[in-house]
Amino acid sequence: MAAARPMTVAYFSMEICLEQAIPTYSGGLGVLAGDTLRSAADLRLPVVAVTLAHRLGYFRQHLDADGGQTEGPAEWRPEERLQAVAQTVTVQVEGRPVVVRAWRYDIRGVSDGVVPVFLLDTRLPENSPYDQTLTDTLYGGDSRYRLCQEVVLGMGGAALLEAMGYGEETQFHINEGHAALLCLHLLERQYAGRQPWEANVGDVEAVARRCIFTTHTPVPAGHDRFAGDLTREVLGERAATLDALQLWEGTELNMTRLALRCSRFINGVALRHQQVSQEMFPEFPIGAITNGVHAVTWTAEPFRQLFDRYFPEWRRDNNYLRYAITIPVEDIRSAHRAAKQAMLDEVERRTGVHLDPRVFTIGFARRATTYKRTDLIFSDLDRLRSIATQVGPIQIVYGGKAHPKDENGKAMIRRIHESARKLGDLVKVVYVENYEMTLGHLLTSGSDVWLNNPMRPLEASGTSGMKSALNGVPSLSVLDGWWIEGCLEGATGWSIGADPGLTVDPTADIPELYYKLERVVLPLFYGMPYKWGEVQRNAIAVNGSFFNTQRMVMQYLQNAWAPGSANEALIAAPTA
Numbered sequence: 001m002a003a004a005r006p007m008t009v010a011y012f013s014m015e016i017c018l019e020q021a022i023p024t025y026s027g028g029l030g031v032l033a034g035d036t037l038r039s040a041a042d043l044r045l046p047v048v049a050v051t052l053a054h055r056l057g058y059f060r061q062h063l064d065a066d067g068g069q070t071e072g073p074a075e076w077r078p079e080e081r082l083q084a085v086a087q088t089v090t091v092q093v094e095g096r097p098v099v100v101r102a103w104r105y106d107i108r109g110v111s112d113g114v115v116p117v118f119l120l121d122t123r124l125p126e127n128s129p130y131d132q133t134l135t136d137t138l139y140g141g142d143s144r145y146r147l148c149q150e151v152v153l154g155m156g157g158a159a160l161l162e163a164m165g166y167g168e169e170t171q172f173h174i175n176e177g178h179a180a181l182l183c184l185h186l187l188e189r190q191y192a193g194r195q196p197w198e199a200n201v202g203d204v205e206a207v208a209r210r211c212i213f214t215t216h217t218p219v220p221a222g223h224d225r226f227a228g229d230l231t232r233e234v235l236g237e238r239a240a241t242l243d244a245l246q247l248w249e250g251t252e253l254n255m256t257r258l259a260l261r262c263s264r265f266i267n268g269v270a271l272r273h274q275q276v277s278q279e280m281f282p283e284f285p286i287g288a289i290t291n292g293v294h295a296v297t298w299t300a301e302p303f304r305q306l307f308d309r310y311f312p313e314w315r316r317d318n319n320y321l322r323y324a325i326t327i328p329v330e331d332i333r334s335a336h337r338a339a340k341q342a343m344l345d346e347v348e349r350r351t352g353v354h355l356d357p358r359v360f361t362i363g364f365a366r367r368a369t370t371y372k373r374t375d376l377i378f379s380d381l382d383r384l385r386s387i388a389t390q391v392g393p394i395q396i397v398y399g400g401k402a403h404p405k406d407e408n409g410k411a412m413i414r415r416i417h418e419s420a421r422k423l424g425d426l427v428k429v430v431y432v433e434n435y436e437m438t439l440g441h442l443l444t445s446g447s448d449v450w451l452n453n454p455m456r457p458l459e460a461s462g463t464s465g466m467k468s469a470l471n472g473v474p475s476l477s478v479l480d481g482w483w484i485e486g487c488l489e490g491a492t493g494w495s496i497g498a499d500p501g502l503t504v505d506p507t508a509d510i511p512e513l514y515y516k517l518e519r520v521v522l523p524l525f526y527g528m529p530y531k532w533g534e535v536q537r538n539a540i541a542v543n544g545s546f547f548n549t550q551r552m553v554m555q556y557l558q559n560a561w562a563p564g565s566a567n568e569a570l571i572a573a574p575t576a
C-alpha cells in the first residue's frame with residue numbers, strides 16, 4: 001500500500017534537553033536527544049519527538065562547604081510556556097485508565113525546519129493522585145513507578161501520535177530502552193482482529209520494519225529490566241503479547257531485549273560501544289553511529305563569531321568546520337582567551353573563587369557517578385603538587401550532580417572537596433554546583449584541557465569532549481567511547497595510556513595520567529604556545545567537523561531512517 005503521507009520519524013526518549021529553563025534531562029542521554037532534534041530541525045527532516053513533561057524537573061543541586069549534596073526541586077510549569085495538544089489518550093496502568101495529554105514544544109532549525117516535541121503529562125484531575133505524579137520525576141521512585149512511567153512514555157506516546165493522525169508511514173526511533181513498550185502498542189495494532197496468542201513472528205517482523213533502536217548502555221546491569229510479577233500487574237492483559245511472542249527474558253521484562261527484538265536497525269553510539277554491545281547481544285546485528293553534539297548550540301560566542309567570519313556556512317553545514325584548519329592560530333588563541341575569561345568570570349560570580357587566566361585550567365564536568373572516576377587526578381596529591389610546582393601551575397574546575405540515591409557518587413564529590421582543601425592554593429580546585437546546560441557550555445568552552453577518565457569500557461560515547469573540541473579545547477582522556485576515534489595523539493589531544501582493548505587494569509590509568517600531564521601536556525601549554533594553538537585548531541577542524549549531530553543525523557538518515565535504507569537482513573528476527 002502506498003504511504004499516504006511522507007515518512008515521519010518519531011523519536012522517543014525518556015529525557016530530552018530542550019533548553020536551560022526546562023529541566024527535563026539528567027545528563028548525556030538527554031543532551032544527545034536534544035542535539036539530535038536540533039540538527040534534525042536544521043536539516044528540515046520530518047521528525048517529531050516524544051518524552052515526558054517531568055514537571056518536578058531533574059533536581060537542583062546544592063553543595064555545602066564539605067561537598068555534601070542536597071537536592072531541591074527544579075519545578076517548571078509547561079502550561080506557562082507550551083501549547084496543549086488537543087488530543088488526549090487513555091492507557092491502562094495497573095488496570096486503571098490513565099488519561100495522558102501532551103504539551104508541544106517546537107524546536108526551530110537554522111532555516112524554517114521545525115521539530116515538534118510532545119511532552120506527555122498525566123497531571124489531570126481525572127487521574128488518581130498517584131497517576132498524576134507519573135510524569136513528574138525523571139529516574140525517580142521505585143521500579144513500579146518507573147515501569148508505569150515507561151507505559152506512559154511508550155504506549156501512551158505511540159497511542160497519542162496515532163490519535164494525532166500519525167499513521168503507518170511513521171517510523172519509530174527508540175532512544176535507549178525506556179521507550180521500548182511502544183513496540184507492544186505497535187504489535188497489538190499489527191495483530192488487531194486476531195487473538196493475542198495468534199500473534200506470530202511475522203507480526204514482530206512487521207513491527208521491526210518500523211523501528212530503529214539506539215542502545216547507550218555498555219553493561220548488562222545498566223539495562224532497564226522489570227520483574228515478571230510487577231510487569232504483569234502493571235500491564236494487565238496487555239502482557240499477553242509478551243507471552244505469545246516470548247518477549248520475556250527468562251521471567252523478566254528486559255527493555256533492551258524488547259527493543260532489540262522489535263527493531264530493524266540497531267546501533268551503539270561509538271565504534272567501541274558497538275563492539276561491546278555486540279558481545280552482549282551476539283544474536284542481534286548491531287551497527288555503530290557515533291554520537292555528536294549540536295555545533296551552534298555548544299560553540300561559545302567568540303568562536304561563533306570567528307567561524308562566521310571565515311565560513312559563515314558552518315551554521316547550516318557543519319562540514320565547513322573542517323576549514324578551520326586555515327584559520328590563523330592567533331585568532332584561535334584569542335577566541336579561546338575570551339571564552340576562558342567568560343568562564344572564569346562566571347565561576348567567580350557563582351563561587352567567589354578567583355582563578356588566574358594565565359594558569360593551565362583543567363575542566364571536568366559530567367554526572368558524578370562512580371565509573372566516571374571524577375576524583376582520579378587526586379589519587380596521589382604529592383605527585384600532583386610536585387607537577388604543579390615543577391612544571392607549571394594547575395587549576396581545576398568541576399561540575400556534576402550525583403543522582404539523589406547514589407551515595408557513592410555523593411561521596412566522590414565530598415572527596416574532591418577534601419582534596420581541594422588539602423591542596424590549598426597550590427592547586428586551586430573549584431566545584432561549581434548545579435551542573436546543567438549553561439554551565440556545561442561555559443566549562444567545555446573555557447577550560448584549557450577537557451579531562452575524562454572513566455573506567456573502560458563504560459563510557460558508551462561521552463559527548464562533553466565533543467563540545468570542548470568545537471571550542472578548540474583538546475581532550476586528555478582514556479581511550480574509551482568517542483575518544484578512540486577522535487584522538488590523534490598530540491594533534492587533537494592526548495590519550496591517558498594506550499588502548500588496552502576490551503580488558504583493562506583500571507589502576508594503570510593513574511600513573512599514565514600524571515605522566516602525560518607532567519611530560520607532555522603542561523610543557524606544551526607553557527613552553528610552546530604556538531604548537532598548543534595548533535592542537536586547539538586541529539580539535540576544531542578534525543573533531544568539531546565530524547563529532548556533531550548534523551553528521552550523526554545524516555548517518556541515521558542514510559543508514560536507518562530513509563526508505564530503502566533498512567537492510568532487510570538486519571530485521572531482528574530471533575535466531576536463538
Ligand SMILES: *Cc1c(COP(=O)(O)O)cnc(C)c1O
Binds near residue numbers: 027365435436463
Ligand atoms: C554534555 C553534557 C553531559 C554529557 O557529558 P559526558 O561527558 O558525555 O558525560 C552531561 N550533562 C550536561 C549538562 C551536559 O551538557
